[in-house]
Amino acid sequence: MTLSFKASMVGPSRVGKTTLLTAILAETETMLSGTEIDLVPDEETEMRIRRNRKELRRAIEAREFDSASLEGSQSMVRYNVSLRAAGDRVQGIPFSILDYPGAWLDPAERSRRPEARENWPECEAHITESLMLLVPVEAAVLMEAVTPVQRRAVADLLGFEDVEAMARKWARARNLPEHREEPAVLVIAPLKCEKYFDDNGGKGREAPRLRQLVREKYRSMLDIVLEETKNRTVRVVYAPIDTYGCVDLMEGEWTDRIDADGEASLDFKGHYRFREIPPRIKVKAAGTVMQELCRCVISGQDRVEQQQAAAAKATYNEALERKAEPKGFWGAIDYHLSGEASENKSTRLSSHKAMTTAEGRRAKLAESLRNIAMTPADPRVEEW
Numbered sequence: 001m002t003l004s005f006k007a008s009m010v011g012p013s014r015v016g017k018t019t020l021l022t023a024i025l026a027e028t029e030t031m032l033s034g035t036e037i038d039l040v041p042d043e044e045t046e047m048r049i050r051r052n053r054k055e056l057r058r059a060i061e062a063r064e065f066d067s068a069s070l071e072g073s074q075s076m077v078r079y080n081v082s083l084r085a086a087g088d089r090v091q092g093i094p095f096s097i098l099d100y101p102g103a104w105l106d107p108a109e110r111s112r113r114p115e116a117r118e119n120w121p122e123c124e125a126h127i128t129e130s131l132m133l134l135v136p137v138e139a140a141v142l143m144e145a146v147t148p149v150q151r152r153a154v155a156d157l158l159g160f161e162d163v164e165a166m167a168r169k170w171a172r173a174r175n176l177p178e179h180r181e182e183p184a185v186l187v188i189a190p191l192k193c194e195k196y197f198d199d200n201g202g203k204g205r206e207a208p209r210l211r212q213l214v215r216e217k218y219r220s221m222l223d224i225v226l227e228e229t230k231n232r233t234v235r236v237v238y239a240p241i242d243t244y245g246c247v248d249l250m251e252g253e254w255t256d257r258i259d260a261d262g263e264a265s266l267d268f269k270g271h272y273r274f275r276e277i278p279p280r281i282k283v284k285a286a287g288t289v290m291q292e293l294c295r296c297v298i299s300g301q302d303r304v305e306q307q308q309a310a311a312a313k314a315t316y317n318e319a320l321e322r323k324a325e326p327k328g329f330w331g332a333i334d335y336h337l338s339g340e341a342s343e344n345k346s347t348r349l350s351s352h353k354a355m356t357t358a359e360g361r362r363a364k365l366a367e368s369l370r371n372i373a374m375t376p377a378d379p380r381v382e383e384w
Contacts, residue, residue, distance in 0.1 A: 004080065004094035004095055004096040004332075005093070005094065005095050005096070005131055005293060005296065005297060005329075005332065006095075006096050006097075006098070006126055006129050006130040006131060006132075007095065007096070007097045007098070007130050007131060007132035007133075007134060007289070007293060008097070008098045008126055008127040008130040008132070008133060008134065008170075009021075009097070009098065009099060009134045009135075009136060010105065010127070010133060010134070010135055010163050010166045010167065010170075011102055011135060011136040011137070011158075011159065011163065012102040012103075012105065012157065012158060012159030012162065012163075013101060013102035013103050014102070014138075015102060015136050015137070015138050015158070015159075015191070016136055016138060016191045016192065016243060017099055017102065017136055018052065018099060019052075019191070019243050020134075020136050020189065020191055020241065020243060020286065021052075021079055021097060021099060022049065022052045022053065022056070022243075023241065023243045023244075023283045023286035024097075024286045024287070024289045024290060025039065025041075025049060025079070025081065026281070026283050026286070027283045027284075027285075027286040027287035027290075028287055028290040030283075030287070031287050031290070031291075031372060031375070032083075032368075032372075035368050035371075036085060036086045036364050036368070037083055037084065037085060037086065037364070037365060037368040038083075038084050038085075038086055039081055039082075039083060040081060040082045040083075040084045040092065041079070041080065041081045041082075042080040042081070044077075044080070045078075045079045045080050045081060048077065048079065049079075056281070060274075060278070060279050060281075063274060063277055063278070063279070065244075065247050065272045065273055065274050065279075074101060075100070075101070075115060075119070076098070076099075076100040076101075076104075076119045076122070076123050077098075077099050077100070078096050078097070078098055078099070078126075079096070079097045079098075079099060080094065080095070080096050081094070081095055081097075082094045082095070083095075083294075083365065083368070083369060084365070085362070085364050085365045085368075088365075092336075092365060093297060093336050093337070093365065093369060094336070095290075095293055096126075097134075098123065098126045098127065098130070100119075100123050101116070102159065103116075104116045104120060104123065105159060105162035105163070105165075105166060106159075106162055124169070127166060127169065127170055128169055128170055128173035129173070129179075130170065131182060131183055131184060131185065131293065131296045131329070132184075132185045132186075132187060132289070132292060132293060132296070133166075133167060133170045133185075133186050133187070134187045134189060134289060135163060135167070135186070135187065135188045135189065135218070135221070136189050136191050137158060137188065137189065137190045137191065137214060137218075138157070138158065138190075138191055138192065138268075139190040139191060139192055139193045139195075139196060139210060139240065140192060140195070140249055140252055140268070140270045141154055141157050141158060141268050142154060142158075142190070142210070142213045142214065142217060143195075143196060143206065143209070143210060143213065144249075144252035144268070144270075145268075149266060150254055150266060150268075152265075152266075153254075153265050153266035153267075153268070154217070156259055156265055157266075157267070157268055158217070160217070160220070160221075163221060164220060164221045164224055167186070167221050167224055167225055168224050168225075168228060170225075171224065171225040171228035171229050171234070172228050174228075174229050174232060174234065175228070175229065175231070175232065178328045178329075179329065180232060181330070182296075182300070182329040182330070183235070183295070183296040183299050183300060184229070184232070184233070184234045184235065184296075185234070185235040185236075185237060185292045185295075185296060186222075186225055186234055186235070186236045186237070187237045187239055187288065187289060187292060188214060188218055188236070188237070188238050188239070188384075189239045189240070189241050189288075189289075190210060190214060190239075190240040190241065191241055191243050192242070192243055192244070192247075192249070192270070192272075193210065193240045193241060193242055194242050194244065194245060194246075194247055194248060194249070194275075195248055195249040196209075196210050196240075197240070197242070197380070199284075199379070199380070200242050200245050200282055200284045201245065201246070201275060201276075201282060202248065202275070207240070207380070210240060211238065211240075211382075214238065215384075222236065222384070235292070235383065236383065236384040237288065237292060237381060237382070237383055237384070238381065238382045238383075238384055239285050239288040239289070239378075239380070239381045240285060240380050240381075241283075241284065241285045241286045241288075242282065242283060242284040242285065242286075243283065243286065244281060244282075244283070245281060245282030245283055245284055246274055246275050246276065246279040246280055246281055246282055247272040247273065247274055247275060247279075248272065248273060248275055249270050249271070249272055250271050250272060250273055251270075251271045252268060252269075252270055252271070253268070253269045253270075253271060254266045254267070254268055255267050255268075255269070284378065284380070285378040285380050285381055287378070288377060288378060288381050290372065291372055291373060291375060291377065294369050294370075294372040294373040295373040297333065297337070297369060297373075298369060298370050298373045300329060300330065300333040337362075337366060
């Protein structure tokens, strides 16, 4: 299994996790424009991205927006991508972002689904090993709930209980010996925020109210994370994202439903339309996720360089053994950014010229990674 830097999303069904992943990768590619670094997905990830983009393209060509045009995940999947120097065939810096059906967060739902019962231990392990916990929030559910019964439904629709339970497990895992000194970041990401901002083609001026509601509704989760990690640092980032940037919420429809416990509740469906014809996708602030992951890797690299002197390179056989053994976060930093992964992949570059070329590419990769990490955040984004 390829060693990678992990991130996980924790959110209920239909909150927009798959849409968010598509937006993250799209804006990351934009961030890399004009550089000598490529965003390289593995084969399965590339097929998922292509399918998601085709579905969105169909909606654009039809000029009729459907907020459910990107089908949510029906099983556990990992989006595996690497940042790689252009022309390099070795691994680069790999990231793995976990997606899964939001219903799996509910223990009662897991108990009724054989696939969920089988895969949940692996899913939970990925979450607890992640440098980043990403909490997507459907902004319209918070902002359009105005009556008491609508506000009461928000807790179920956004899955507060289940999200808080997973946030506690993730935070507790940060205190384990193998994770205690790692970087850690919690990103709270309201999605489909186009209606509420005026900085991306919209006319909304409700950004302060959205921030206030997110602080209020996720205060318990933040308190849990801070209490569980009071002896270490967790970076908390608020990142309201335009996942499309070319749509406006026209109406929020609240309908009656029966929840998983058999109780009457409300469901929410947003009705959107394109702002302009022809529509043009303008994702905003989704690149924050990759920026924060790069910051984790760079901060880890800096720590390694401060604490360890350069070690002598292993022999070819030792390199093969090294590739197979567990490394943890700090080992992963050294493994990828020292060039050891590249040497394993290329069977210890045989010529001086090839070695020099590879060193130059690694230097470009490290420089680009640092540039991404140090780029000022989108003005919407705040550290809490």
